[in-house]
Amino acid sequence: MQCFPGLVLALSSLLGALALLQLSLHLRVPSRYGKHEERLCRPRGRLPARCAWFLQELPSFLVPALLLALRSPPRLEPLGCRLLCCLFCWHYFYRTFIYPFFTRGRPFPLQLLFFGMLFCIYNGFLQGYYLIYCAEYPNDWCTDIRFTSGLLLFLLGMGINIHSDLLLRQLRKPGEVTYKIPQGGLFTYISGANYFGEIVEWFGFAIATWSLPAFAFAFFTLCCIGPRAYHHHRYYLKTFTDYPKSRKALIPFVF
Numbered sequence: 160m161q162c163f164p165g166l167v168l169a170l171s172s173l174l175g176a177l178a179l180l181q182l183s184l185h186l187r188v189p190s191r192y193g194k195h196e197e198r199l200c201r202p203r204g205r206l207p208a209r210c211a212w213f214l215q216e217l218p219s220f221l222v223p224a225l226l227l228a229l230r231s232p233p234r235l236e237p238l239g240c241r242l243l244c245c246l247f248c249w250h251y252f253y254r255t256f257i258y259p260f261f262t263r264g265r266p267f268p269l270q271l272l273f274f275g276m277l278f279c280i281y282n283g284f285l286q287g288y289y290l291i292y293c294a295e296y297p298n299d300w301c302t303d304i305r306f307t308s309g310l311l312l313f314l315l316g317m318g319i320n321i322h323s324d325l326l327l328r329q330l331r332k333p334g335e336v337t338y339k340i341p342q343g344g345l346f347t348y349i350s351g352a353n354y355f356g357e358i359v360e361w362f363g364f365a366i367a368t369w370s371l372p373a374f375a376f377a378f379f380t381l382c383c384i385g386p387r388a389y390h391h392h393r394y395y396l397k398t399f400t401d402y403p404k405s406r407k408a409l410i411p412f413v414f
Contacts, residue, residue: 312363319356351388
């Protein structure tokens with residue numbers, strides 16, 4: 160397989176367009192799952208949350224891994240391959256093989272699962288294809304300020320995301336599906352601490368790789384889960400009379 164820059168540009172542009180579509184669809188109306196499902200029509204088909212998250216995230220790990228295995232010869236020498244494995248695949252290893260088996264969410268709509276899997280296949284191919292077959296970095300890239308600052312942001316965002324997920328899990332006992340006020344960590348300042356962490360993480364990845372596909376993905380993440388954090392914040396304010404009024408939706412002290 161060889162690199163086709165036009166394909167990378169086209170797929171990245173489409174991802175950016177999908178991001179704007181997501182923003183326009185869900186800026187006012189939240190996606191119909193989780194705590195926002197009760198206010199909208201309930202989909203018929205569902206899967207348990209653990210199974211759904213596993214199936215949805217799996218392509219984002221398998222597709223780049225398959226592209227890497229098909230590389231001739233299969234090696235990790237180019238820096239793009241190492242970045243893909245150490246950052247992108249590391250995140251999705253956690254999201255696929257660890258996170259689903261601890262989540263205590265409600266059953267997940269099959270329709271959203273289907274579109275989520277399609278996106279993970281699409282994005283997994285785009286990021287993997289670019290980093291394995293197209294990316295070219297100078298020998299001193301690991302000392303470049305873009306790489307070091309991006310890596311720090313990625314690690315910071317992933318740490319915030321994992322810690323926030325842990326705090327959310329601790330709100331419920333096994334079998335519980337009721338919602339409670341999140342406390343601790345960045346939840347002290349924002350309602351969407353887990354979403355904030357993931358947004359920071361992928362913008363860090365984009366800076367570290369300094370690539371159009373990664374920036375398109377970071378932008379998509381912002382447009383997809385940013386509005387969800389906003390709707391979560393509104394839900395908490397309407398549902399809990401004692402919800403902290405000083406807490407923001409997504410960005411501490413700002414928004």
